[in-house]
Amino acid sequence: MRAIRGATTVSENTIEAIRGAVTELLDELExxxxxxxxxxxxxxxxxxxxLDMIFPAAIARPRPGWDNIAMLDVQQMHVEGSLQRCIRFLIHAKVPISAPIHHIYLRHAANLRPDWSFPQSLTASQSAVESKV
Known part of the structure; x- marks a missing residue:
């Protein structure tokens, strides 16, 4: 099992804007x-x-094959001055240990993790830890 992170931002708190951003983020993830x-x-x-107009899981659930995936929506802890109108995800998936992981950061969220704009390869110590899990 591997973890994949990602985030995006939306221009406004509307169902349409949130739907577009979540769809773009998940399309890019896949x-x-x-x-x-x-x-x-x-x-x-x-x-x-x-952001309170729609749950991201409600957008993801109708995607082909996503209806049986366990999903949870939570509110991000507020920190003064942090990125606004941001949607993040943490996905746990069965991905081979040898496969590169592409963490997906789009729109203004790309500024959160510029170091993850390229595939992430496991270091030897990460490989040893993950192989025990």
């Missing part, structure tokens, strides 16, 4: 990681407190 829904174990979505 494409860049060659991930099939049956390989996804669980998804936790977090949103900043300024």
């Amino acid at each position: 494409r860049r990681n060659q991930l099939e829904p049956q390989d996804i174990i669980s998804v936790t979505f977090s949103v900043t407190r300024d």
Whole structure:
């Protein structure tokens, strides 16, 4: 089991804007990681407190193959001055240890983790830890 992180931002707190951002984020996740829904174990979505028009899981659930994935929506802890209108995810999936992981950061959320703009390879110590899990 491997963990994949990602985030995006939306321009406004509307169902349409949130739906577009979540769809774009999940499309990119599947494409860049060659991930099939049956390989996804669980998804936790977090949103900043300024997004409250729709749950990201409600957007993800109708995707082909996503209806049986365990999903949870939570509110991101508020920190003064942090990125606004941000949607994040943490996905646990069955991904081979040898496969690169592409963490997906789009729109203004790309500023959160510029170091993850390229595939993440496991270090030897990470490989040893994950092989025991």
